[in-house]
Amino acid sequence: MNFGHPNGPALLWGIGTAVVGLLLTYGLSNAPPSWRRPAVTICTFLAGAVYVAYFLWPKAQDRGPHDIPRGFSESVAFWLQDAVPVAGNIANTLSIFLLGLGIYSLMRIHLKRLFGMHKDWFFSGVVIVSMLTMVVAGYWNYYLVKYGPNAAVLSAGPAQWTPLNRFYDILFDGLYQTMDAAMFSIIAFYILSAAYRAFRVRSVEATILLAAALLMMLSLMGPFVQLWNSGVGGHSAFVDNFKIDEIAMWIRKSFQEPGIRALQFGVGLGALAMGLRLWLSLERGGVN
Amino acid sequence: MQYYDTGWLAVAFTVLLVFFILFNIFRAGKSTGLYIRRIPGLTAIDEAIGRATEMGRPVLMVPGLGDLNAISIQALKIFAYVTRTAARFSTPIRLCTSVAPVYTVAQEIVRDVYQSEGLIDRYDQDSVQFLSDRQFAFAAAVGGLILREQTAATFFLGEFYAESLIFAETANAIGAIQVAGSTENTQTPFFIAACDYVLIADEFYAASAYLTRQPVLVGSLIGQDWSKLSIMVAIMIGFLSVAVQRNMTTTVHTDDSGVTHQVAAHKTLENETIAYHMFNPRTPPPLATPRQQEQGAAGGGK
Numbered sequence A: 001m002n003f004g005h006p007n008g009p010a011l012l013w014g015i016g017t018a019v020v021g022l023l024l025t026y027g028l029s030n031a032p033p034s035w036r037r038p039a040v041t042i043c044t045f046l047a048g049a050v051y052v053a054y055f056l057w058p059k060a061q062d063r064g065p066h067d068i069p070r071g072f073s074e075s076v077a078f079w080l081q082d083a084v085p086v087a088g089n090i091a092n093t094l095s096i097f098l099l100g101l102g103i104y105s106l107m108r109i110h111l112k113r114l115f116g117m118h119k120d121w122f123f124s125g126v127v128i129v130s131m132l133t134m135v136v137a138g139y140w141n142y143y144l145v146k147y148g149p150n151a152a153v154l155s156a157g158p159a160q161w162t163p164l165n166r167f168y169d170i171l172f173d174g175l176y177q178t179m180d181a182a183m184f185s186i187i188a189f190y191i192l193s194a195a196y197r198a199f200r201v202r203s204v205e206a207t208i209l210l211a212a213a214l215l216m217m218l219s220l221m222g223p224f225v226q227l228w229n230s231g232v233g234g235h236s237a238f239v240d241n242f243k244i245d246e247i248a249m250w251i252r253k254s255f256q257e258p259g260i261r262a263l264q265f266g267v268g269l270g271a272l273a274m275g276l277r278l279w280l281s282l283e284r285g286g287v288n
Numbered sequence B: 001m002q003y004y005d006t007g008w009l010a011v012a013f014t015v016l017l018v019f020f021i022l023f024n025i026f027r028a029g030k031s032t033g034l035y036i037r038r039i040p041g042l043t044a045i046d047e048a049i050g051r052a053t054e055m056g057r058p059v060l061m062v063p064g065l066g067d068l069n070a071i072s073i074q075a076l077k078i079f080a081y082v083t084r085t086a087a088r089f090s091t092p093i094r095l096c097t098s099v100a101p102v103y104t105v106a107q108e109i110v111r112d113v114y115q116s117e118g119l120i121d122r123y124d125q126d127s128v129q130f131l132s133d134r135q136f137a138f139a140a141a142v143g144g145l146i147l148r149e150q151t152a153a154t155f156f157l158g159e160f161y162a163e164s165l166i167f168a169e170t171a172n173a174i175g176a177i178q179v180a181g182s183t184e185n186t187q188t189p190f191f192i193a194a195c196d197y198v199l200i201a202d203e204f205y206a207a208s209a210y211l212t213r214q215p216v217l218v219g220s221l222i223g224q225d226w227s228k229l230s231i232m233v234a235i236m237i238g239f240l241s242v243a244v245q246r247n248m249t250t251t252v253h254t255d256d257s258g259v260t261h262q263v264a265a266h267k268t269l270e271n272e273t274i275a276y277h278m279f280n281p282r283t284p285p286p287l288a289t290p291r292q293q294e295q296g297a298a299g300g301g302k
Helices: A008-030 A033-056 A072-115 A121-146 A151-156 A163-198 A204-218 A222-232 A244-279 B008-028 B040-055 B070-088 B100-116 B135-149 B164-173 B188-194 B203-212 B215-246 B274-279
Strands: B059-064 B093-097 B128-130 B153-159 B177-182 B197-200 B249-254 B260-267
Touching (some): A033 A072, A033 A244, A033 B008, A072 B100, A121 A151, A121 A163, A163 B135, A163 B164, A163 B188, A204 A222, A204 A244, A222 A244, A244 B008, A244 B203, A244 B215, B008 B215, B008 B274, B040 B059, B040 B070, B040 B177, B040 B197, B040 B203, B059 B070, B070 B093, B070 B100, B070 B153, B093 B100, B093 B135, B100 B128, B135 B164, B153 B164, B164 B177, B164 B188, B177 B188, B188 B197, B197 B203
Parallel strands (some): B059 B093, B059 B153, B093 B128, B153 B177, B177 B197
Antiparallel strands (some): B249 B260
């Protein structure tokens, strides 16, 4: 293994992190239950405290890469600025461990269904084969493009690609991206059916919704706007307010935007309260 | 020491809101008689599970696409309530996630719920599933699951994006009773159009307080109400101060770096008002005392 490679230290860090992570997981799994809660509480508090302090502490101005802080306040500001990415990296590392558990769950469910020949076992087979093929092709392609003997040539463009690179391209761009786009396109049909139900006049609220939506849609149709505005425009400043684009703007500015902002205030405050309860471990257990 | 003017008022206001919430959490103590208005979306949870039980079909829960954050945790707390009720009636559940950390936490919560109810024998390890971390692959998988298993009740609570309508319309097509709530304002209209009950904005966060009436949670909710009132007052003060100031004549202009100049008399501009400067940090001047550099570092200080 060539640790002198530009990515060598990163590889070492990766291996070191994996070992430490596994040891910590083993330690926590085998710790007495009475220790686990305080350990989680302390870790949560410390991790959150870094972000809280970073938010509250004044930021150091124009920091250069080799600057020495000029006092206590600036030392703390520098330290916090450096600590936040570290806390983020730790969170990312934990996520990677948990991704392994997710993949394990996926494999377990589908292998069980496949070998047990349960209903729709064929689709489980497709999932497993697709996943394994994509993983192998993806990593192989990555190796060839990044570290392979012809890495520089392969990175230059498709003209020099090997069959493996082309195979990966077919899997990713040809199949995966296309199917992704197809799923996204289906939303257009769902919007139509949902809009049909939403616009049925069943109550006062539905009628108001229908009227507002109709005006908004009409205000986006050029010929109709022209027709409407030529009818009401030019008589007086007051009547000009009834041009359809003015009405649409009024609905947007006076109802839609304030409404959305009010909802955002509520959501923000809810997230703040929830975050505080989690940070201070006031939020415990499931809903009883 | 020179620092950026980071808009101290915004930080101070946030600290005030935090104080309101914490103060009310501790004030609530053990009192249980605090009132919370009725939220139809949450009242409908039991109805939806009851329907699934009668039909002998599963209940589906999806906590959205968000990472393991306050939103996902809140969704999982509501799902814990759903799971508890479903467990008592032996109603099968399906909880699908697209984020691995959410999957692991969800699995622990669901298992804990069955264990605490003394019904661990009814716990199905496959009831919590990680499907895919790709948005539309996840949407396709959830849609397929809804159609294959003919879920009788669905709960879509959390961070949803473009896939929200795929879920809601697929479940609607098979006649499932749906309770949904998204913290993304752009998706809420889709849920309103396609679902039976929708939790709008902070109703989603009020759910655990509503369902459990725990003093800590209810106190937090009252703190949020205090915070909303203070935001309303701040908006009114800002509105009045800007309205008054914009109609006043001034001969002084303060630029973005905080330097004032004498100019011709004019009506106060928007960026000359007190409210504007309170929330918009000024561009700082260069450092008056340059910092020393680490030994061996090339170049001088700024």
